[in-house]
Amino acid sequence: MILFACAAFTDVLDGFLARRWHAESVIGSILDPFADKCMKVTVFFVLALHALNLGIIPLWFAWLLLIKELCLSMAWIGAVVYQRLVAKRQSSHKRRFVVKARPHAWGKAAGISEALLVLIVLVELMFGFCMPSINNICIALVCVLNGIAMGFYGYRTITQGRV
Template identity: 30%
Template sequence: MRGRCRRGHPLPGRRAQCRLRLLAPGPVWHQPQSQPKRPSHQCSTTAGTDDAAAMSQSLRQLPNLITLMRIALVVPFAWWMAQGQYDRALWTLLVAGVSDGVDGFLARRYHWQSQFGSIADPVADKCLLVTAFVMLGLSGQLPWWLVAVVVLRDAYIFGGALAYWFIVGHYQGQPTLLSKACTCALVILGLLALGDLIWPPVPELLLQGLTGLVLILCPINMVQYTLLGVRGLRRRRPAEVNRG
């Protein structure tokens, strides 16, 4: 039993060793630390942000959808006119006119303008106006020379816009004040001529006055867009020289 440490009777030489053994700490077991869980509200916040962005992107297309609807209304309008159901044709034309104001308001109010809308909106207006005047000419309500002036004006502006886009580029389909005035006169004349087929006769003097106004504004509007196209072409040439 020599050299053995007994509890309560330690040998003098071994006293320090026994004390060290008793006081020595045992092995320390470290429990693995679990990874902190990500708060669930962050995931829900991210999902909510994505849904809001998707909803905002969808709403941005609302003016374009209204414009496409206005283009689609050309078909039923022409059908009602061909069938002699002028009241339905008039209501279709009114709905198309209201939609033109609605999509423009939404695009400006909420900054939902787009390149597609800047091109599709005037195309829709021209399709509707040209169809209306052609059908009014076929019904004998408007003279064919007036219909020819309206069709020539819209075809000239549309062709000039395409040429500007191919040659100059960066086309923005923003109508001028003169173009808006001419379009407004055409719309009023078309509505009155169509209404004359449904209700009591519209005063002949009013129709003649609007016809004269259209004959003045259409050629001036064509000249204006010609000058704007030439100005854009001149701006493009110095830029090409500087790049060269």
């Protein structure tokens, strides 16, 4: 639990300091979200496999989050490719393009609900009790918020060519 809290805190601090001191970089804008996705998916798989007999986090839920993150990553790559193809048609000289994955409020809400679910499960494991109804409500909330966020990201990618 302490490791997860430290990782989350340092991620938030890193983003804050980069924006505050205008130290954002192209590589950072790619690697930071990638690291976040890897950490999140790994945490859910570890929790699902660790507590498999307890049924705290179902394994299908970890797979669903992995598929969601892969879809978002493919959409981002698709937006980059699309922008480069459009740029080649519009001008003969090479221009540098950076596609930033701009978070949406629904995506932020989904991320917060995922972190809350992890926190609840870690507390359950630490104190040796299980609240299946609370877990199921949180899992449903995460699924609904992620579904809404994916809809917004998909719409924005299709209509505006950006993620």
